[in-house]
Amino acid sequence: MKRIFITAGHHNRDSGAVGNGYQENKLTQELRGLITAKLREIACLNIWNDNDDDTLAQVIAKINQVATADDFLLEIHFDSAERAAASGATALIATGARDKSRDFAKQLANDVATIVGITNRGVKDETESNRGRLGILHTKASSCLLEIAFISNPNDMARYQIYKESLALAIATTIRDTLAKY
Ligand SMILES: [Zn+2]
Structure with missing residues (x-):
């Protein structure tokens, strides 16, 4: 399956990035939980969540033990910039x-x-990210690293807080439909 x-x-x-009273690791853990809960409500899928005590290298090693080319992966992040006006969602791929x-x-x-x-900042190649190469995008699964919004932008974060439940449902729906399509 x-x-x-x-x-x-x-x-x-x-912690990842911090800004506007938020800490990135707390935001990503919360949204992972919201999306996972919505997905359990709308579909019967094999869902795998990472353990928050594991480092990135440990998470990748565990995924590599089980992932196949039929699987999909969504890694959640929030973006950050010096310029407070920087705004929007970005989807990074390998x-x-x-x-x-x-x-x-x-x-x-x-x-x-x-x-x-x-x-919508659109789909970008990993080479356009700060790190250049993103290890999480190189397991066997078809993968996206989604930068939800800018933690450094007060408007992005205010809007995110209002709409995060609806967003979790939309993302869960996209996951369900994408797995059904491929
Ligand atoms: Zn991050």
Whole structure:
């Protein structure tokens, strides 16, 4: 049975970005929980969540033990910039990603932009990210690293807080439909 990996960027000993009173690892863990709960309500799928005490390397190693090319993976992050006006949702995929990863990523960025009401920064190659290469995008699963909104932008975060439940349902629906399609 196809699996969906839903993982929260950063872990208990790595806050990730901070801003506007928020800590990225707490935001990613919360949204992973919301999406997972919605997905359990609307579909019967094999869902895999990461453990927040594991480092990124440990999470990737565990995924590599079980992932196949039929699986999908969504890793959740929040973006951050020096410029407080920077805004919007970005979906990152691996260099040379399969078409189904690109399709999944495009739909996810669209979900966030539409529901939260922020700019759609679109699907970008990992080489356009700060780190250049994103290890989580290189398991066997078709993968997207979704930067939901900018933690550094007060408007992005205010809108996210209002719409996060609806967003979780939209993302869960995209996951269900994507796994059914491929
Ligand atoms: Zn992050």
